[in-house]
Amino acid sequence: MPIEERGDAHLITHALAKDTLSKLRDVETEQVAFRKGLVKLGRICGYEVIDGSMETEFVSIETPLAETTGERVKGLDDVVIVNVLRAATPFVEGLLKAFPRAKQGVISAGRNEEAGMGDDGTFPIEIDYTKLPDITERDTVIVADPMLATGSTMCAVLDHVLSEGADPERLIVLSAVSAPDGLLRVSEAFPDTDLLTVAIDDHLNEEGFIVPGLGDAGDRAFRTT
Numbered sequence: 001m002p003i004e005e006r007g008d009a010h011l012i013t014h015a016l017a018k019d020t021l022s023k024l025r026d027v028e029t030e031q032v033a034f035r036k037g038l039v040k041l042g043r044i045c046g047y048e049v050i051d052g053s054m055e056t057e058f059v060s061i062e063t064p065l066a067e068t069t070g071e072r073v074k075g076l077d078d079v080v081i082v083n084v085l086r087a088a089t090p091f092v093e094g095l096l097k098a099f100p101r102a103k104q105g106v107i108s109a110g111r112n113e114e115a116g117m118g119d120d121g122t123f124p125i126e127i128d129y130t131k132l133p134d135i136t137e138r139d140t141v142i143v144a145d146p147m148l149a150t151g152s153t154m155c156a157v158l159d160h161v162l163s164e165g166a167d168p169e170r171l172i173v174l175s176a177v178s179a180p181d182g183l184l185r186v187s188e189a190f191p192d193t194d195l196l197t198v199a200i201d202d203h204l205n206e207e208g209f210i211v212p213g214l215g216d217a218g219d220r221a222f223r224t225t
Helices: 015-025 031-053 088-098 152-162 180-189 217-222
Strands: 003-006 009-012 056-062 067-073 079-085 103-111 125-131 140-144 170-178 194-200
Touching: 003 031, 009 031, 015 031, 015 170, 015 194, 031 088, 031 140, 031 170, 031 194, 031 217, 079 088, 079 152, 088 140, 103 152, 125 152, 140 152, 152 170, 152 180, 170 180, 180 194
Parallel strands: 009 194, 079 103, 079 140, 140 170, 170 194
Antiparallel strands: 003 009, 056 067, 103 125
């Protein structure tokens, strides 16, 4: 199973995930290819979540020739995917190929860049819109955001996800690229959350961006500046 434990996080080491992320990092990858790459990476990550986190059960199957025993994944109907707008939209599109029956929620959250990064390494977060489905104790909740930098946005999002007393069976934060600072901050604030990422990069720069990173995922996917 290509998922490895790395300190505060679990790292997806699937060869196609690493290949796709390398293409996303490349400054020469233009908008359409970048967006399609995020979709592909989301699909791969979704399959890895299924393989590494979900149980299977044996079932009886009648084929055209005989009765046999098959194996099915349990809990595919009990998945909630939370899209952290806007950068996660193509990432979530890929996740839905792995979890086509998932309930979906959206949270529009972003840094107040004008306020700047505080001395504690966090940003003030503005949340403009929230729409979440009911979350039950049977659910696996996947909060998707391609970039986990300072952890400020993710902590604010998780506060909203859990604010109504939600107590899912499992809570997963899924990112493409993460910084050590953000992983540590989220793991300390939400110790029962599983942090899953494709890469853990070196550091954050003075503006709070991941280095080497892949730039602003939202801007590159939607061709904004």
